[in-house]
Amino acid sequence: MNTSMQPIGLFDSGVGGTSIWKEIHTLLPNEATLYLADSKNAPYGQKSKEEILHLSIKNTELLLNQNCKLIVVACNTATTNAIKELREKYDVPFIGIEPAIKPAALQTKTHTIGILATKGTLNSVLFHKTVSSYTNLNIIEQVGHGLVQLIEEGKLGGSEIDKLLQTYLKPMMQANIDCLVLGCSHYPYLIPQIQKILPKEVKIIDSGLAVAKQTKTILEKYGMLNKTIAKQKQLFYTNAKPNALATLLGNKYTILEKDF
CATH class of the missing domain: 3.40.50.1860 (Rossmann fold)
Incomplete structure (x- = not known):
């Protein structure tokens, strides 16, 4: 199955991971993306490892249900506490973000x-x-x-x-x-x-550009890079505070508020 047209999925404990998304979108403008802002549960940094893992699994499954071909854990806390378990549980490439x-x-x-x-x-x-x-x-x-x-x-x-x-x-x-x-x-x-x-x-x-480069490397490795030049969808989902997301994105993209 040709997965190149499927979106890159990203999630974070809120709006901060858009700093990672911007680097990825700049480097890979032909890729469709789907971003989850779990603002309702922000910040992850004060939660237990078990809570962080539970939320990371929830976010991952939401992205996989939208046919994401690769998932960027655009959150340092989720990466350092959950990415090992995510990679063991799901058969999809994961890109993490750690302090540089x-x-x-x-x-x-x-x-x-x-x-x-x-x-x-x-x-x-x-x-x-x-x-x-x-x-x-x-x-x-x-x-x-x-x-x-x-x-x-x-x-x-x-x-x-x-x-x-x-x-x-x-x-x-x-x-x-x-x-x-x-x-x-x-x-x-x-x-x-x-x-x-x-x-x-x-x-x-910060780690943004390095994460974008690693995303490109992994897409190339697995033959999933989208080489078309047609404009792709950039979708953003948030479960709280859509205005904060709109402020950071400049009101240029589709932001959908939904419960997850």
Whole structure:
């Protein structure tokens, strides 16, 4: 069966994974996509591994029921807590997203990097396994308490987010980081505010482009790349707060609110 015309599925604990979707859509404009924003259950970062796995299975099955040929887990917390089980359970390629520690390790000159992520990501077995291989680095971990909730409410600027970012980033600057890894797909939307706080020599690193490139690689590997030039559908489903999704997408795409 020719699967190339089937959509790429993506899911996240809300709207943040659209930062990943944008990179994929830019690199692969001929691909149809279907995005699930599980905003009703955001944030995943405060939930148990069992809850995260349950929600990830629910989202995966919704996407598979829509004939998605590949699934991007556009959520660091879901990737680090559930992707192993998803790959074992379903016969479809999965692309995950993890904090980009390796690029930071290759670029740092001070050997000190900061990681801003959710509690669920920083506490995960996969994250600890990754970090343990970088014994030569001083890694400053910080949970971004409250940031996802504010982004889900469409508050991308203003004093609330600025105050939280100042609190989280100040100890990192004092520790002399020269790379900041954004370990949550929501956080790239905060880059303009982060840049105002950090010294300009600190590199801000997220995983979006790397995920897009890996998606293309896997589609090519399995012969699923859509090589037509016809315009494809870009669909977005959300179970809460459709206005936040519309704000981030610029009201250019079809957003459907449904219960899932």
